[in-house]
Amino acid sequence: MLFLANVLELNGGTTFILRVAREYAAKGRRIGVLVMFDIVNGQLEAELLKYADVYRLRDHAAWGTRSLFRSQLGAFMPLNKTGLDELVCRHGGHVHVMGVFGVLLLRRMAGMGVALKGVSFGIYHQNEIMYQSVPAYFSDCAQSLFSALPAPSVVFFNEHTQRSHESFFGRDYGGASVLPIGVALPAWGGRSVGDSGSLRLVSIGQLHPFKAYNAHVISMLNELRESRPGLVYEIYGAGVNEAALRALTKHHKVEDFVHFKGVIGYEEIPAVLAGSFAFIGSGTSIIESSALGVPSIVGIESIKAPLTYGFLSEIEGYSYNEADGTQPLSAIKDKLLYLNDPSVWESEAQACRRKAESFSIEHTVEGLEQLATQSDALRSFRATEYRNGRALLSFLWWALKERLGGPTTFSMRREQGSVKRPARKW
Incomplete structure (x- = not known):
C-alpha cells in the first residue's frame, strides 16, 4: 500500500x-x-x-x-x-x-x-x-x-x-x-501511570481553535481549584491558537496555573502522563492516555459550551471527537470533580484502559x-x-x-x- x-x-x-x-x-x-x-x-x-x-x-x-x-x-x-x-x-x-x-x-x-x-x-x-x-x-x-x-x-x-x-x-x-x-497500546504494567492524589491536569495536541476544550478548562480553572487547591493545567503542543489561549489565561487571572509546555515527541507521552491526575483531549492522545490508565475526558471539537460526552470509557463505538447530537452531555467540571474520590478515580482509570483496547492499531x-x-x-x-x-x-x-x-x-x-x-x- x-x-x-x-x-x-x-x-x-x-x-x-x-x-x-x-x-x-x-x-x-x-x-x-x-x-x-x-x-x-x-x-x-x-x-x-x-x-x-x-x-x-x-x-x-x-x-x-x-x-x-x-x-x-x-x-x-x-x-x-x-x-x-x-x-x-x-x-x-x-x-x-x-x-x-x-x-x-x-x-x-x-x-x-x-x-x-x-x-x-x-x-x-x-x-x-x-x-x-x-x-x-x-x-x-x-x-x-x-x-x-x-x-x-x-x-x-x-x-x-x-x-x-x-x-x-x-x-x-x-x-x-x-x-x-x-x-500502539503500551504494555500494561498492572497499574495506572497516573496518581489520584496528583494536582496535574494534562492535555496533549496541536492548539487549534476547534479543540475547544483548552479554552473551556482555562475558563473554569479557578472554580476547579476551589475544590482541588493547587491544581494546575499543563498544555503540551503548539499551534495557531496558542496566543489566544495565553490571552485567555490572563483574562481569567490563571496564567500562573496554566503551563504551556510546547511540542513533545510521540515517545514522550508516557513520561508526560506519569503522575498526572486526569487527561482531557481528543484525537489519538486520549486513547494513549486511557491505555496508560489515566482517567480521560473527551474534548468535543468546536463545542461552544464546556460540555463533554464524559470519560472515553462511556463512549459507544469509535465516535468521540465530533458533536453528533445523539450522545448525552455532561459538564466538564462535574466529571473532573467526580474524580476527587480516590475509589472513583481508580474505577475510571481501569474503565478507560479497557476501552482503549478496542482502538488497537492491530485492528486498524x-x-x-x-x-x-x-x-x-x-x-x-x-x-x-x-x-x-x-x-x-x-x-x-x-x-x-x-x-x-x-x-x-x-x-x-x-x-x-x-x-x-x-x-x-x-
Whole structure:
C-alpha cells in the first residue's frame, strides 16, 4: 500500500502513518509513503524510514518545477508518469489518500494511465472533505471526485463521521470500512501511570481553535481549584491558537496555573502522563492516555459550551471527537470533580484502559490489509471531470482572495464543526 501524505510534520496524520508502518513492519512488510509537499521534519522522516519506504513527489516533477513542491502548488505541477507507475506497482497497486490534495493527485494519476489496482480514502478529520461550499473549481472537483469513489474504498474512523458523510453527500456508505484510529497500546504494567492524589491536569495536541476544550478548562480553572487547591493545567503542543489561549489565561487571572509546555515527541507521552491526575483531549492522545490508565475526558471539537460526552470509557463505538447530537452531555467540571474520590478515580482509570483496547492499531491494519486486496475499475471516478490547469488557476485565485482578507472557508474548513446540510446536490 502506498500512502499519499501531505507533509511529514508532528501531527496526527504523520504519527498515524508511523504507527501503521510499525505494525506492517512487525508483519514483515513495508508500506510506501509518498510525501506531496516538501514540509518534512527530519527526525520524523528518519524514524519512519526504519519501517517504511519514503518518497517525495518532487522527484517525479517535470519541466524543472521541483522548487514549487514546497507548498500545495505541488499538487498541480507537471509529473512524469513512468516513475509514479513503478512506485505504485512496487507497493501492490493500492493507493491510500489522506486529504483533499491527495484525491486531486489521484485523479491525475488515473488520467495519466498509472496502473491503479485499488484506492482508498481515509477520513482523518470530519471536515477534510465535508465542508460548506467553496466556490472554486479545485474545491468542487475534490468533493465531486470523493463522491465518485466507490463506497467500499472509503475508510471512516468512527460511526458519526460515516453517518454525517452519508447525509452530506447523499450516498449510502454502508459498504465502507469503519476502523479504529489505532494506537500502539503500551504494555500494561498492572497499574495506572497516573496518581489520584496528583494536582496535574494534562492535555496533549496541536492548539487549534476547534479543540475547544483548552479554552473551556482555562475558563473554569479557578472554580476547579476551589475544590482541588493547587491544581494546575499543563498544555503540551503548539499551534495557531496558542496566543489566544495565553490571552485567555490572563483574562481569567490563571496564567500562573496554566503551563504551556510546547511540542513533545510521540515517545514522550508516557513520561508526560506519569503522575498526572486526569487527561482531557481528543484525537489519538486520549486513547494513549486511557491505555496508560489515566482517567480521560473527551474534548468535543468546536463545542461552544464546556460540555463533554464524559470519560472515553462511556463512549459507544469509535465516535468521540465530533458533536453528533445523539450522545448525552455532561459538564466538564462535574466529571473532573467526580474524580476527587480516590475509589472513583481508580474505577475510571481501569474503565478507560479497557476501552482503549478496542482502538488497537492491530485492528486498524487488519482492516487496511483487507482493503488492499480489493480492486475496482473506478469508472465513475475516472469519468468525473478534472482539468488540472483550471484547478491550478482557481487555487491561486482562491489563495489570493484569502491573503487579501477574503473568506477562509477552505483553509479553515476544519473549524466548521459538524456540517448539517449538503453543500450542493452531488
